[in-house]
Amino acid sequence: MTSMVTGIRSASSRFARLLGVGSYRPGRVVGNEEICRFIDSDPEWIEVRSGIVTRHFADDDETIPGMGARAAEKALSAAGLTPSDVSCVILSTMSYLHQAPPAAAACAAELGARGAAAFDIGAACAGFSHGLAVAGDLVASGQAEHVLVVGAERMSDIVDPHDRSTAFIFGDGAGAAVVSPADEPGIGRAVWGTDTDHLRAFEQSRSFAELRRDSMARWPFLEMAGPEVFRWAIRAVADVCEQALQAAGVTVRDIEAFVPHQANVRIIDAVVKAMGLSSSVEVARTVREDGNVSGASIPLALDTLLASGRVRPGALVLTAGFGSGLSYSAQVVVAP
Numbered sequence: 001m002t003s004m005v006t007g008i009r010s011a012s013s014r015f016a017r018l019l020g021v022g023s024y025r026p027g028r029v030v031g032n033e034e035i036c037r038f039i040d041s042d043p044e045w046i047e048v049r050s051g052i053v054t055r056h057f058a059d060d061d062e063t064i065p066g067m068g069a070r071a072a073e074k075a076l077s078a079a080g081l082t083p084s085d086v087s088c089v090i091l092s093t094m095s096y097l098h099q100a101p102p103a104a105a106a107c108a109a110e111l112g113a114r115g116a117a118a119f120d121i122g123a124a125c126a127g128f129s130h131g132l133a134v135a136g137d138l139v140a141s142g143q144a145e146h147v148l149v150v151g152a153e154r155m156s157d158i159v160d161p162h163d164r165s166t167a168f169i170f171g172d173g174a175g176a177a178v179v180s181p182a183d184e185p186g187i188g189r190a191v192w193g194t195d196t197d198h199l200r201a202f203e204q205s206r207s208f209a210e211l212r213r214d215s216m217a218r219w220p221f222l223e224m225a226g227p228e229v230f231r232w233a234i235r236a237v238a239d240v241c242e243q244a245l246q247a248a249g250v251t252v253r254d255i256e257a258f259v260p261h262q263a264n265v266r267i268i269d270a271v272v273k274a275m276g277l278s279s280s281v282e283v284a285r286t287v288r289e290d291g292n293v294s295g296a297s298i299p300l301a302l303d304t305l306l307a308s309g310r311v312r313p314g315a316l317v318l319t320a321g322f323g324s325g326l327s328y329s330a331q332v333v334v335a336p
Helices: 043-050 064-079 103-111 124-140 209-213 226-248 265-275 294-307
Strands: 015-024 028-031 054-057 088-092 117-121 147-154 172-182 191-194 202-204 222-224 257-260 316-323 327-334
Touching: 015 064, 015 124, 015 294, 015 327, 043 265, 054 172, 064 088, 064 103, 064 147, 064 172, 064 294, 088 103, 088 124, 103 117, 103 147, 117 124, 124 147, 124 172, 124 191, 124 294, 124 316, 124 327, 147 294, 172 294, 191 226, 226 257, 226 265, 226 316, 226 327, 257 265, 257 294, 294 316
Parallel strands: 088 117, 088 147, 257 316
Antiparallel strands: 015 172, 028 054, 147 172, 191 327, 202 222, 316 327
8 A cells, every 4th residue: 555645643552544445336227318208308417517427326225224225235245344334334325315214324234344433414416525534533543443435325316407507417326345454544635515505506595394393395415506516516526636646745747546426427528627637637527437436436436346356456546525515525536
């Protein structure tokens, strides 16, 4: 493992690293043609505007905890661990429709991680990156031994299929990563925050409480000010990524892969250009096949790069999440 990442330190010189990654995609693949049955658009317009050609939609039995558990099983297998080794489960989701028990606890139960601490993070598309930051500190401090960070979403539950601004963007799925102790730094310090000047650019504009008061009330779907989010992302994400590189003690020339949140291929390409990334850097663009899977998009994309051999173990990978709030988080990690 490279010792270039310097962002996380502890008094005992114990560090954290990624030990394994896994993913789960629902079996149902939905093409742009199907999406266009409900909106005034065409498949070519969707692809040009977003880069998206397909996405996956979960069936009734593919729950957020269940999909998270399937991704976690693969991550644990890659790490050479079992559910009994897990100290903590952190699950990022913005689409879970149940308040209790938490999705993380239900995921831990399905996985068989008995006794593990379990809690949810609701930072939308930056949630997995936030979870990774928390997990790194838990492990480096000795508070936990092996932490599962899971991103799992059923965005099809909360997106209006008739809303032309959002219907084609989102998909379902899950990704997971195991964070474990290391002798050298493997997870850089996160650069994170929330730009509250754009708090309502991506929001659930009505409360579920309205359904209790009025059974005929419209389902509280997500709504997005697309142009506002797009302009913010192409301006802000590159700057956050540059800060994350500095926090990790590396430069853009040291990076072998870039795994941003898979929101829109035009945003990804704009950030790559703004940062001046070399053409030799592997850039995740799984948004084409997966759509925007919110908190699951980074682990899904990272697992794809690793499984295909496009990223080697030990490579430095820059990750960046951004979404509702508008929240953001970026860090450099060493590939497992």
